[in-house]
Amino acid sequence: MSGRVDKELDLLCDSPFFEGLDPEHIEHFARLARTETFEAGESIIVQGEPATLFYVLVEGKIELSFRKLGNEVPRNEEAGPEMKGQAPPHIVTATQLADRAGALRLFHNSQHRYRATAVARERTEMLVLSRDLFEEYTKERPGFGLAFMRRVLWLIGNHLRMTRTRLV
Numbered sequence: 001m002s003g004r005v006d007k008e009l010d011l012l013c014d015s016p017f018f019e020g021l022d023p024e025h026i027e028h029f030a031r032l033a034r035t036e037t038f039e040a041g042e043s044i045i046v047q048g049e050p051a052t053l054f055y056v057l058v059e060g061k062i063e064l065s066f067r068k069l070g071n072e073v074p075r076n077e078e079a080g081p082e083m084k085g086q087a088p089p090h091i092v093t094a095t096q097l098a099d100r101a102g103a104l105r106l107f108h109n110s111q112h113r114y115r116a117t118a119v120a121r122e123r124t125e126m127l128v129l130s131r132d133l134f135e136e137y138t139k140e141r142p143g144f145g146l147a148f149m150r151r152v153l154w155l156i157g158n159h160l161r162m163t164r165t166r167l168v
Contacts, residue, residue, distance in 0.1 A: 008033040011127050015056050016155055017148075025144045028137065033127050038120035045114045052112075052131050060124025066116045 009030035012018045018026050035058065038044050044055065047067055112131070138145030 005030050008035075008127060011056055011058055017056075017151060020151065021144070021147055025137075025141070025147075029129055029133065032133055033129050036126050036128050038124045038126065040120055040122050042120050044118040044120060044124070044126065045116070047114050047117045049114055050112055051114045054129040054131060054134065055118075056127040056129075058125040058127055061121040062118045062124055063121050064116045064118050 005027075009027060012026050012030050012033070018029075038060070044062060045051075045053075047065075134148075138148070
């Protein structure tokens with residue numbers, strides 16, 4: 001494999017989303033992944049927009065913000081608890097994500113829309129995969145789709161357990 005593909009393979013192998021999956025599947029996505037760099041203040045994803053990409057945070061820092069349904073959040077404006085209709089933002093680094101989910105868990109909901117806004121807070125590198133790649137590959141290899149779905153459900157359940165523990 002080329003050096004670029006080896007790097008992408010290492011990043012995907014480190015992502016909990018791909019943990020335990022057959023190496024053949026991970027290698028497939030490593031070959032198709034691309035890297036994007038975002039400068040400080042640049043939007044990576046915007047809540048409510050069509051979710052067409054899956055991101056893995058490689059390096060840098062992002063701010064995740066979540067608006068309440070029905071409230072418009074101005075673009076290019078600092079988000080924070082003082083904004084009406086806006087939940088407090090979460091600052092996330094690559095190291096923190098490696099300890100948690102390893103990727104933006106905002107892939108899509110049933111309407112294929114991003115569930116949060118992510119803005120780079122410093123120069124940030126992301127590994128990017130198209131949702132279409134996942135859908136096509138799953139049609140060709142249903143076993144991968146089932147294994148990936150189980151992995152995502154386990155991660156969601158684990159996140160909910162951790163949240164519940166913090167609240168109790």
